[in-house]
Amino acid sequence: xxxxxxxPRHKITETGRQVxxxxxxxxxxxxxxxxxxxxxxxxxxIHYSYGVQDTNKGEVSDGYSxxxxxxxxxxxxxxxxxxxxxxxxxxxxSEGLAGPYEQYFGPGTRLTVT
Amino acid sequence: xxxxxxxxxSLHVQEGDSTNFTCSFPSSNFYALHWYRWETAKxxxxxxxxTLNGDEKKKGRISATLNTKEGYSYLYxxxxxxxxxxxxxxxxxxxxxxxxNLIFGKGTKLSVKP
Numbered sequence: 001x002x003x004x005x006x007x008p009r010h011k012i013t014e015t016g017r018q019v020x021x022x023x024x025x026x027x028x029x030x031x032x033x034x035x036x037x038x039x040x041x042x043x044x045x046i047h048y049s050y051g052v053q054d055t056n057k058g059e060v061s062d063g064y065s066x067x068x069x070x071x072x073x074x075x076x077x078x079x080x081x082x083x084x085x086x087x088x089x090x091x092x093x094s095e096g097l098a099g100p101y102e103q104y105f106g107p108g109t110r111l112t113v114t
Numbered sequence: 115x116x117x118x119x120x121x122x123x124s125l126h127v128q129e130g131d132s133t134n135f136t137c138s139f140p141s142s143n144f145y146a147l148h149w150y151r152w153e154t155a156k157x158x159x160x161x162x163x164x165t166l167n168g169d170e171k172k173k174g175r176i177s178a179t180l181n182t183k184e185g186y187s188y189l190y191x192x193x194x195x196x197x198x199x200x201x202x203x204x205x206x207x208x209x210x211x212x213x214x215n216l217i218f219g220k221g222t223k224l225s226v227k228p
Contacts, residue, residue: 033215035218040220041220042118042203042205042217042218042219043158043205043216043218044218045215045216058215090157090158097214098214098215098216099145099146099165099214099215099216100145100163100165102148102163103158103216104160105158105159106157107157108157
């Protein structure tokens with residue numbers, strides 16, 4: 001069965017360190033998304049990609065970057081981790097442009113920045 | 115800034131009760147409205163994607179309606195069961211500010227007591 005996986009599931013890091021969160025999907029979807037989920041907020045879009053070599057900034061992109069070298073993977077990098085980036089991060093993918101296509105979510109990565 | 119409002123924030127019902135939640139969104143440049151079900155310790159799963167004014171969708175005991183002209187959608191659960199306990203998210207996409215990407219509400223948390 002097709003799936004979307006994230007690793008690690010839990011990560012503790014120190015302020016200032018570079019951190020990369022992995023996202024891998026076997027749906028063969030062109031479109032992939034990274035969200036963060038915080039208390040008092042809905043899921044907020046960090047970055048998204050509509051295909052290989054395509055990346056775009058979302059609502060809360062400061063301090064994050066992504067790269068897309070193949071269809072299956074969209075790693076999220078925190079260049080210099082800050083305590084404000086402590087959150088739960090979800091990766092998602094969809095068959096078409098986000099609007100009319102349901103998104104399939106990974107299990108999430110809980111990141112703590114100390 | 116596009117805003118998606120969900121009400122109520124939380125709801126406690128008895129098994130067998132029917133219930134409904136509201137999602138309000140901007141009524142201009144409408145593209146799509148999604149409902150997701152999010153169980154604790156799992157990832158969000160799509161329930162419905164609606165794109166046309168007047169759309170009605172049904173999956174078992176759960177149904178949803180859409181009014182794009184006035185900017186609201188209702189999610190109904192008939193005869194709630196304990197396994198319906200979850201957070202229900204709605205997400206809106208438009209042709210303008212969201213660039214087709216999903217803007218999520220904060221969710222309605224439903225607890226169903228046996």
